[in-house]
Amino acid sequence: xxxxxxxxxxxxxxxxxxxxxxxxxxxxxxxxxxxxxxxxxxxxxxxxxxxxxxxxxxxxxxxxxxxxxxxxxxxxxxxxxxxxxxxxxxxxxxxxxxxxxxxxxxxxxxxxxxxxxxxxxxxxxxxxxxxxxxxxxxxxxxxxxxxxxxxxxxxxxxxxxxxxxxxxxxxxxxxxxxxxxxxxxxxxxxxxxxxxxxxxxxxxxxxxxxxxxxxxxxxxxxxxxxxxx
Amino acid sequence: xxxxxxxxxxxxxxxxxxxxxxxxxxxxxxxxxxxxxxxxxxxxxxxxxxxxxxxxxxxxxxxxxxxxxxxxxxxxxxxxxxxxxxxxxxxxxxxxxxxxxxxxxxxxxxxxxxxxxxxxxxxxxxxxxxxxxxxxxxxxxxxxxxxxxxxxxxxxxxxxxxxxxxxxxxxxxxxxxxxxxxxxxxxxxxxxxxxxxxxxxxxxxxxxxxxxxxxxxxxxxxxxxxxxx
DNA sequence: CAATTTAAGTGTTTAAATCACATTTAACAA
DNA sequence: TTGTTAAATGTGATTTAAACACTTAAATTG
Numbered sequence: 035x036x037x038x039x040x041x042x043x044x045x046x047x048x049x050x051x052x053x054x055x056x057x058x059x060x061x062x063x064x065x066x067x068x069x070x071x072x073x074x075x076x077x078x079x080x081x082x083x084x085x086x087x088x089x090x091x092x093x094x095x096x097x098x099x100x101x102x103x104x105x106x107x108x109x110x111x112x113x114x115x116x117x118x119x120x121x122x123x124x125x126x127x128x129x130x131x132x133x134x135x136x137x138x139x140x141x142x143x144x145x146x147x148x149x150x151x152x153x154x155x156x157x158x159x160x161x162x163x164x165x166x167x168x169x170x171x172x173x174x175x176x177x178x179x180x181x182x183x184x185x186x187x188x189x190x191x192x193x194x195x196x197x198x199x200x201x202x203x204x205x206x207x208x209x210x211x212x213x214x215x216x217x218x219x220x221x222x223x224x225x226x227x228x229x230x231x232x233x234x235x236x237x238x239x240x241x242x243x244x245x246x247x248x249x250x251x252x253x254x255x256x257x258x259x260x261x262x263x
Numbered sequence: 264x265x266x267x268x269x270x271x272x273x274x275x276x277x278x279x280x281x282x283x284x285x286x287x288x289x290x291x292x293x294x295x296x297x298x299x300x301x302x303x304x305x306x307x308x309x310x311x312x313x314x315x316x317x318x319x320x321x322x323x324x325x326x327x328x329x330x331x332x333x334x335x336x337x338x339x340x341x342x343x344x345x346x347x348x349x350x351x352x353x354x355x356x357x358x359x360x361x362x363x364x365x366x367x368x369x370x371x372x373x374x375x376x377x378x379x380x381x382x383x384x385x386x387x388x389x390x391x392x393x394x395x396x397x398x399x400x401x402x403x404x405x406x407x408x409x410x411x412x413x414x415x416x417x418x419x420x421x422x423x424x425x426x427x428x429x430x431x432x433x434x435x436x437x438x439x440x441x442x443x444x445x446x447x448x449x450x451x452x453x454x455x456x457x458x459x460x461x462x463x464x465x466x467x468x469x470x471x472x473x474x475x476x477x478x479x480x481x482x483x484x485x486x487x488x489x490x491x492x
Numbered sequence: 493c494a495a496t497t498t499a500a501g502t503g504t505t506t507a508a509a510t511c512a513c514a515t516t517t518a519a520c521a522a
Numbered sequence: 523t524t525g526t527t528a529a530a531t532g533t534g535a536t537t538t539a540a541a542c543a544c545t546t547a548a549a550t551t552g
Contacts, residue, residue, distance in 0.1 A: 038299055039353045042312035044273035047356065070267055083271035086354050090345040114343045114358050116319040124268045125315050127276065129343050197500085214502070215540070237499040238549040426529085443531080444510065461518095466528040468518040494552090501546070510537070517530070522523100 048121070048128040049090065050081040050165060051098045051109065052172040054155070055137025056189045058198060061155040061205045062137050063169065066101055066148060072123050073162040079169075080150060081128065094131040102143045102150045109133045112172055120164045128164075132172040134206075136189050180206045181263040184225065184251065193243040195233050196220070203263065216263075223261055225251045277350070277357040278319065279310040279394060280327045280338065281401040283384070284366025285418045287427060290384045290434045291366050292398065295330055295377060301352050302391040308398075309379060310357065323360040331372045331379045338362045341401055349393045357393075361401040363435075365418045409435045413454065413480065422472040424462050425449070454480045 053064035068078045082097035084090065094109045109131040116127045143150040153159070155173075160166060179185070180203065190198055200216050220226065227247045232240035282293035297307045311326035313319065323338045338360040345356045372379040382388070384402075389395060408414070409432065419427055429445050449455065456476045461469035 039275065039312075039355075042275050043315040045276055045313065045315060046268065046271050047274055047276065083268075084274065084345075084356075086272040086274060087347060089347060090343060090356070111342060113340060114319060116313075118316060118318060126268075127313075127319070195500090212541075213500090214542085217501085218503095219539095232500095234548095237547095239498075239500050239547045240549095241500055424529095441511070442529090443512090446530085447510095463519085466518090467520045468527075468529050470529055496551075497549085499547100502544090504542090506539100506541080508537100508539075511535085513533090513535105515530100515532080518528100520526085522525080 046124060046126040047084040048081055048126050049084060049094045049097055050079040050128050050130045050168055051094055052079055052112070052130060052132040052169055053098070053102070053104070053107070054132065054134040054172070054176060055140065055152055056134065056202055056205060057137045057152075058190075058201065059205070061208075062152045063155050063158055064102065064137075064143060064150050064152055065158065065161070066150045068162060069148065072121075076162045077159045078162045079130075079165045084129075090129050090131075094129075101148045104135070104140060104143065107133045107135055112168070112175060115164055115168065117164065128168075130168045130172065132176065134176060134185065134189065177207055182260050184223065184261055187246055187248075187251075193229060193231065193233075193245055195236070195241040195243060197236070197241065199244070219263060223254075225254060275353060275355040276313040277310055277355050278313060278323045278326055279308040279357050279359045279397055280323055281308055281341070281359060281361040281398055282327070282331070282333070282336075283361065283363040283401070283405060284369065284381055285363065285431055285434060286366045286381075287419075287430065288434070290437075291381045292384050292387050293331065293366075293372060293379050293381055294387065294390070295379045297391060298377070301350075305391045306388045307391045308359075308394045313358075319358050319360075323358075330377045333364070333369060333372065336362045336364055341397070341404060344393055344397065346393065357397075359397045359401065361405065363405060363414065363418065406436055413452065415475070422458060422460065422462075422474055424465070424470040424472060426465070426470060428473070452483075454483060 055062040055064060064080065065077045066080050068074055068076050080098055080101045082093070082100070084093045088096065090111065091109065094111075095107070098107060098109065099105050110133065112130040112132050114127060114129045118125065120126070120128070137152050141152075143152065158169075161169070186199060186202060189202055196217055197213075199220065200211055200213065203216070204211055225247050226244045229243045229245060231243045233243050234240040284291040284293060293309065294306045295309050297303055297305050309327055309330045311322070311329070313322045317325065319340065320338065323340075324336070327336060327338065328334050339362065341359040341361050343356060343358045347354065349355070349357070366381050370381075372381070387398075390398070415428060415431060418431055425446055426442075428449065429440055429442065432445070433440055454476050455473045458472045458474060460472045462472050463469040
């Protein structure tokens with residue numbers, strides 16, 4: 035019988051975090067210089083190894099916190115990568131997690147010795163191992179998520195203009211959207227509060243500021259709505 | 264430094280296969296009686312442990328083949344489950360895979376000592392560990408897949424009626440569909456060949472038989488189309 | 493203070509998809 | 523030949539999605 039605990043192989047299980055950032059203009063990704071062999075000094079995702087006493091979710095958060103200082107980030111599991119030779123150092127599998135955060139609010143991502151750094155997603159250096167594949171897959175997942183579940187709460191300033199919200203979606207989807215249709219769809223969702231205030235920095239006329247209506251939003255989520263952008 | 268290979272914990276990594284079956288009427292699931300402790304004798308998913316020398320995909324196929332005889336099934340990775348106490352026997356993570364096959368063509372799923380058995384999805388017994396959760400998650404994924412990518416090639420007889428195809432989707436989605444609209448949508452996909460033959464078993468008039476047009480289908484896939492049912 | 497400039501704000505039209513009903517048709521049986 | 527059964531097809535109403543361009547408010551400039 036092959037399915038007994040005692041005879042089964044044990045393996046190293048790594049975690050790699052794909053942290054996307056949005057800074058009001060473009061999509062970024064957080065990378066770190068690897069500080070151990072093999073591939074020491076090359077750019078990689080933020081990663082580490084699972085401990086016996088923690089779940090993958092916990093490990094992902096611990097590793098992210100440790101290497102970047104980022105705390106209390108909602109990480110979502112993406113996929114477990116398992117090519118036998120994916121890591122030339124030793125037989126290692128890796129479960130990838132991803133998140134999207136406001137990179138302006140998290141400019142300080144270096145933590146002690148570890149120098150994590152934000153890169154524009156389109157100008158990021160090539161990565162070690164299969165990390166490039168991981169990022170590819172994460173982008174596809176992020177795009178699907180973006181048009182399926184509302185995002186944005188943590189990504190925009192508390193008060194924001196419609197154009198800012200639109201830019202967020204354009205950055206994620208990597209395509210231009212029609213202003214009027216975008217506004218109509220967003221308004222139809224009925225989760226924004228239009229303020230009396232205007233943002234005067236962008237134009238003479240000034241553009242109205244909006245806030246997310248957390249209550250309505252939570253209620254809609256509870257009712258189990260998925261939205262289509 | 265925590266991220267070195269030598270100091271990292273190694274863990275057991277299991278695989279569990281959620282095999283959905285369709286038999287022209289309803290959705291089924293393939294379960295097996297566990298033959299080792301803990302929980303020996305209880306119903307569980309088809310599972311086993313990863314070997315150091317194989318990928319997860321390979322392991323899932325090997326385990327499935329070994330315990331059920333099912334060979335050459337396209338398995339898709341679902342999620343890696345990692346609660347610390349999910350398996351009381353020993354600290355074990357499990358990566359779940361799922362597939363949907365024709366259960367009529369695979370009635371013989373017992374393999375030697377292992378007696379796998381098909382259950383109607385709505386009448387399945389409760390499962391060990393977190394296998395119930397796995398099944399939940401797999402069903403949701405399957406439904407999303409079903410309306411996104413054409414399925415059915417392997418699930419229906421070579422020649423089938425529109426109603427049979429509709430029943431397949433109704434079983435997966437667990438809802439009734441409108442006949443007229445269903446036919447229109449399917450025809451719009453342009454991947455079926457209408458035969459001159461009729462199936463006379465279901466009615467006096469008889470209903471036309473169809474075949475998948477493998478060529479057109481493959482071509483559409485290549486063009487990267489996703490379809491909406 | 494009139495004219496200009498800038499981005500913000502706003503609706504309508506058209507096409508496509510979806511839905512809900514209703515009728516006709518082919519084959520067989522009585 | 524007539525009745526029965528499920529299959530096949532048609533149509534109109536409704537909803538949803540996509541394309542598209544002008545007006546407005548306010549600061550700036552001459």
